Amino acid sequence: ETGVTQSPTHLIKTRGQQVTLRCSSQSGHNTVSWYQQALGQGPQFIFQYYREEENGRGNFPPRFSGLQFPNYSSELNVNALELDDSALYLCASGTGNTEAFFGQGTRLTVV
Amino acid sequence: AQTVTQSQPEMSVQEAETVTLSCTYDTSESDYYLFWYKQPPSRQMILVIRQEAYKQQNATENRFSVNFQKAAKSFSLKISDSQLGDAAMYFCAYRSPHSGNTPLVFGKGTRLSVIA
Numbered sequence: 001e002t003g004v005t006q007s008p009t010h011l012i013k014t015r016g017q018q019v020t021l022r023c024s025s026q027s028g029h030n031t032v033s034w035y036q037q038a039l040g041q042g043p044q045f046i047f048q049y050y051r052e053e054e055n056g057r058g059n060f061p062p063r064f065s066g067l068q069f070p071n072y073s074s075e076l077n078v079n080a081l082e083l084d085d086s087a088l089y090l091c092a093s094g095t096g097n098t099e100a101f102f103g104q105g106t107r108l109t110v111v
Numbered sequence: 112a113q114t115v116t117q118s119q120p121e122m123s124v125q126e127a128e129t130v131t132l133s134c135t136y137d138t139s140e141s142d143y144y145l146f147w148y149k150q151p152p153s154r155q156m157i158l159v160i161r162q163e164a165y166k167q168q169n170a171t172e173n174r175f176s177v178n179f180q181k182a183a184k185s186f187s188l189k190i191s192d193s194q195l196g197d198a199a200m201y202f203c204a205y206r207s208p209h210s211g212n213t214p215l216v217f218g219k220g221t222r223l224s225v226i227a
Contacts, residue, residue: 002155002157033214033215035215035217040219040220041219041220042115042117042202042217042218042219042220043156043202043215043217044217045214045215045216048214056213056214058214088154090156092156092215098144098161099146099158099161100215101158102148102155102156102157103155104153104154104155105154105155107154
């Protein structure tokens with residue numbers, strides 16, 4: 001167990017809709033990152049939050065946004081869903097540049 | 112930008128035997144971190160082993176060890192005495208050492224099957 005939990009585990013949405021994915025990190029983990037993992041691929045970095053501020057972003061459009069809260073929880077929001085957004089979304093938390101601790105992921109299907 | 116390449120999409124090993132998974136990376140940095148993560152069907156990424164680039168000694172965690180060749184930018188994972196529970200996707204990942212918590216850069220993964 002990594003102490004990082006994500007909800008929901010599975011989700012089906014319709015193209016054009018909006019979705020919010022949630023992550024609860026371990027107490028003390030001041031950094032949370034979100035990754036998108038398409039089928040058969042490695043995870044791709046979406047963005048990262050450090051002490052509630054976004055401090056890094058991958059090659060994803062602005063319709064991907066996030067929040068980090070003081071209670072070590074965070075959200076990934078995706079607006080105007082597209083079919084290509086179907087993927088496993090992973091949350092990872094940590095305290096520095098050592099290992100990241102991952103949640104079990106949310107499988108998002110856009111139809 | 113850093114890149115990580117895993118050239119073996121699939122590997123298989125007999126139970127109790129040894130298997131080596133390959134990983135190469137490209138970077139201009141002299142200091143960094145390398146990781147192997149395991150992703151079983153449950154989907155949760157589990158850290159297998161970590162290597163700091165400034166350390167010459169290869170990391171070892173029980174049955175798992177790495178062969179870190181900094182000049183060749185190679186970071187292979189050796190699994191000894193393979194067990195059925197080792198069957199999973201294995202991802203090699205790179206992380207820069209800069210402050211501010213840099214993201215992980217992953218390879219595409221190697222699917223390992225363990226044959227009883």
